[in-house]
Amino acid sequence: MINRESRHQRVLIITLVFVCILLVTAYSRESEGGIFHRLQRFSMDVVSPLQKGVSKALSPIKNAIGFVTDIGTARSERDRLREQVKKLQDEVDAGKDAIRELEQIKNMFKVKEERPEWDLMEVTVIGAPANVWEQTIQIDAGYDDGLQQYMAVLSEDGSLVGRVIVCASNSSVVQLMTDEKSSIGARLQTNSEMGIVKGAGNAIRMELLNQDAEVNTGDMVITSGMGGTCPENIPIGTITEISERRADLSIGIEIQPRAKLSRLEKVIIVLGPAPKTLPIAAGEGG
Amino acid sequence: MHRRLFFFVTLVIALLAQLTIAPEIRIGVIKPDILLVLTVCWALVEGPGQGAIFGFSAGLLEDIFTTATVGVSAFSKTLIGYFTGEVRQRIVSKSVIWPMLIVFIATIVQELLKFMTWTMVGVEEMPPFNFGVIVGLALFDAAITLLIYPIIGRLAARDERALMFQ
Numbered sequence: 001m002i003n004r005e006s007r008h009q010r011v012l013i014i015t016l017v018f019v020c021i022l023l024v025t026a027y028s029r030e031s032e033g034g035i036f037h038r039l040q041r042f043s044m045d046v047v048s049p050l051q052k053g054v055s056k057a058l059s060p061i062k063n064a065i066g067f068v069t070d071i072g073t074a075r076s077e078r079d080r081l082r083e084q085v086k087k088l089q090d091e092v093d094a095g096k097d098a099i100r101e102l103e104q105i106k107n108m109f110k111v112k113e114e115r116p117e118w119d120l121m122e123v124t125v126i127g128a129p130a131n132v133w134e135q136t137i138q139i140d141a142g143y144d145d146g147l148q149q150y151m152a153v154l155s156e157d158g159s160l161v162g163r164v165i166v167c168a169s170n171s172s173v174v175q176l177m178t179d180e181k182s183s184i185g186a187r188l189q190t191n192s193e194m195g196i197v198k199g200a201g202n203a204i205r206m207e208l209l210n211q212d213a214e215v216n217t218g219d220m221v222i223t224s225g226m227g228g229t230c231p232e233n234i235p236i237g238t239i240t241e242i243s244e245r246r247a248d249l250s251i252g253i254e255i256q257p258r259a260k261l262s263r264l265e266k267v268i269i270v271l272g273p274a275p276k277t278l279p280i281a282a283g284e285g286g
Numbered sequence: 287m288h289r290r291l292f293f294f295v296t297l298v299i300a301l302l303a304q305l306t307i308a309p310e311i312r313i314g315v316i317k318p319d320i321l322l323v324l325t326v327c328w329a330l331v332e333g334p335g336q337g338a339i340f341g342f343s344a345g346l347l348e349d350i351f352t353t354a355t356v357g358v359s360a361f362s363k364t365l366i367g368y369f370t371g372e373v374r375q376r377i378v379s380k381s382v383i384w385p386m387l388i389v390f391i392a393t394i395v396q397e398l399l400k401f402m403t404w405t406m407v408g409v410e411e412m413p414p415f416n417f418g419v420i421v422g423l424a425l426f427d428a429a430i431t432l433l434i435y436p437i438i439g440r441l442a443a444r445d446e447r448a449l450m451f452q
Contacts, residue, residue, distance in 0.1 A: 009335040009368070016342045016364045023346070023357030028407050036356045043351045047305050054306035061310075069313060 185226030334371030341367025
């Protein structure tokens with residue numbers, strides 16, 4: 001009985017496979033107008049409205065499945081974009097640094113153009129003031145680079161920053177003009193009235209030699225060259241405030257330094273002309 | 287008579303599901319072969335002879351209702367229906383894992399048979415062979431077996447001819 005059923009099944013499978021081969025052969029050999037091709041086109045016409053309806057009905061489920069499957073893609077996309085944003089941010093930062101460096105070089109060239117007789121050297125600031133009482137910075141050049149004590153130090157735009165007070169072989173300390181021990185010979189650019197600019201912590205003040213000299217806010221103060229440490233005509237800053245005459249008949253003149261002393265990255269050392277004498281003592285002239 | 291009705295109803299529902307639902311639940315390019323899953327389930331219930339007939343019918347309908355070469359799906363599904371029925375006689379476990387595993391293997395075999403037939407016939411616009419897609423399809427088919435197999439098994443069990451369903 002089992003054998004007969006088994007034989008029957010074998011006959012059946014052979015027959016069906018044979019029919020399939022015939023169908024494949026017939027389909028492959030017939031033209032586009034053949035019966036199977038026409039049957040396929042007809043069945044597509046019959047089924048397409050049904051497919052459209054089901055597609056519409058299932059669209060909310062499809063969207064839900066799509067949402068779930070999109071999460072994985074969205075996550076990897078998010079990670080890729082984060083990576084890309086980081087890379088682009090790095091590039092933007094590098095670009096900004098390059099622009100800043102270019103600006104610094106341009107400023108230095110400008111200073112050099114204005115003072116062709118000066119021997120200048122650009123150095124990097126490597127240290128900020130250690131405490132609030134010392135208005136100094138450390139730079140990455142020293143004796144070995146040709147630096148000497150009392151050489152004038154300028155900002156990148158050519159404004160006065162201070163002067164070198166300590167020189168080591170490869171580094172130096174620059175006293176900012178805001179340091180309370182700093183005194184620099186200065187004059188008003190408008191009428192050449194002479195005076196001394198002294199440091200006052202975070203600010204600088206000017207003391208005029210002629211107490212009756214005409215002075216106005218907004219006047220530019222420049223170095224006078226007196227004392228022999230700083231060459232003349234270096235911009236120091238602008239007068240911002242003129243206080244009332246004091247008991248000793250002197251007037252207090254507040255100056256806003258032109259150099260941005262709190263944001264120094266590079267400074268210019270005036271190697272030549274070299275300082276001729278010691279700086280004016282802070283206590284002098286006061 | 288009851289069995290024949292069950293056969294035709296299952297076949298028609300499977301065809302409609304294949305033509306309407308399968309494209310809607312596709313993942314990427316992979317859409318499940320519901321007709322193949324039902325062929326395997328049917329063969330597991332009814333044995334090799336009925337499995338071959340169901341596979342032939344399902345494959346032929348698939349060929350006619352799509353633009354595929356008529357006879358190719360019928361050929362592959364006939365063989366799968368028959369051999370799944372043969373395998374069924376050697377399985378005693380009632381676990382759903384077996385049908386899933388058989389569907390997984392059957393899907394790969396079917397796709398390989400299709401490519402083989404297309405190559406032999408010399409079909410001009412043959413899709414590029416991508417085994418990754420075939421494995422994806424096999425996994426998808428195995429997954430939907432988890433849903434389809436218990437339904438077919440329960441319906442078949444009513445007729446007391448099912449041998450191995452819960």
